[in-house]
Amino acid sequence: MWLRDCAFLLFLTFAAIGVTAVNPSICIAAHCLPEVISCEADHNCSKTLSCIMGCKNNQTCVYSCENRLADAKFDAVFGCMLKHKCIPHYPPVRCTPPTATIPFTLDQLNGTWWLLRGMSQAYDCFPCQQTHFTPLPDGSWRYRAVFQVAEGQFSELVAPIANNVSHPGELDLDYNEHSLIHHEHWYVVSNPTDEYVLFFYCGSTQIVDYGGGLLMSRNSGPIPDTIASRLAKDAAAVGKNFSALECIVNNN
Numbered sequence: 628m629w630l631r632d633c634a635f636l637l638f639l640t641f642a643a644i645g646v647t648a649v650n651p652s653i654c655i656a657a658h659c660l661p662e663v664i665s666c667e668a669d670h671n672c673s674k675t676l677s678c679i680m681g682c683k684n685n686q687t688c689v690y691s692c693e694n695r696l697a698d699a700k701f702d703a704v705f706g707c708m709l710k711h712k713c714i715p716h717y718p719p720v721r722c723t724p725p726t727a728t729i730p731f732t733l734d735q736l737n738g739t740w741w742l743l744r745g746m747s748q749a750y751d752c753f754p755c756q757q758t759h760f761t762p763l764p765d766g767s768w769r770y771r772a773v774f775q776v777a778e779g780q781f782s783e784l785v786a787p788i789a790n791n792v793s794h795p796g797e798l799d800l801d802y803n804e805h806s807l808i809h810h811e812h813w814y815v816v817s818n819p820t821d822e823y824v825l826f827f828y829c830g831s832t833q834i835v836d837y838g839g840g841l842l843m844s845r846n847s848g849p850i851p852d853t854i855a856s857r858l859a860k861d862a863a864a865v866g867k868n869f870s871a872l873e874c875i876v877n878n879n
Contacts, residue, residue: 654713662704672700687749693805694782706806709833722829722838724814725865728796731815733768733788736760736824740843742774743850745874746827747839752874755781758843760788770800798826807832817861822846825858827867840872847878 655663666672675696682688693701708714740758745751753774761769770788775781786802791812798813811830818824827840842858844850850858859869 654711655708658711659704659707662707666700666704669700671696671698675701690749691776694776695780697805702806709806714834717835720836722836724829725816725827725867727865728814728816729818731796731818732790733760740845741847741878742841742876743844744842744872745876746872751839751841754877756876816865816867817858819854819857823854842872
């Protein structure tokens with residue numbers, strides 16, 4: 628009875644974000660019993676599951692729960708469910724890249740940037756977002772994003788990022804976040820001055836495809852009208868809509 632209830636709780640948790648499977652309780656019980664027991668006994672892990680259940684299909688809420696509460700126990704049980712396909716893939720989401728990119732490399736991103744506008748409600752709209760691009764001694768680059776997930780609480784994502792040598796103006800980002808293996812391709816479409824860069828991205832994990840867009844700046848102030856017009860023009864020229872970046876990030 629206890630195992631069935633725990634497995635059902637996990638099923639409800641991921642059903643709440645739009646993910647269901649045939650006989651999920653059987654799958655979880657058959658393959659992930661030690662991880663389930665460990666999660667149930669762990670305060671943060673069980674609290675993370677309860678938090679996600681309250682999100683229903685709000686991806687911003689889910690992402691916030693994971694970043695505020697998830698620990699190694701949660702990652703283990705979630706990773707086990709992914710490994711054994713207890714959580715099937717979301718319905719496919721078509722992410723259309725821009726028709727062209729501009730010549731651009733990580734050297735031009737070196738340093739600190741503020742996120743001013745974002746497209747994905749799930750990932751791009753958290754307040755107080757800063758990104759840092761750092762060259763490493765071995766020639767590789769490190770991406771570090773810091774963002775606020777709750778009042779007074781911040782989270783960060785650190786991952787390797789690389790120039791796509793076959794496609795100038797494209798960047799590749801690969802990272803593991805709570806057992807989800809992300810593969811992202813960034814497409815730089817506008818760099819009107821050294822202070823602003825606009826790109827769109829497409830990404831995938833074991834269970835979901837996604838996309839978004841970001842406008843970053845060296846400062847957190849308002850966007851001059853002349854810059855906004857240029858960004859909109861450059862985006863339209865490659866089949867993208869600058870106004871789709873509806874989130875105006877609160878960096879106060």
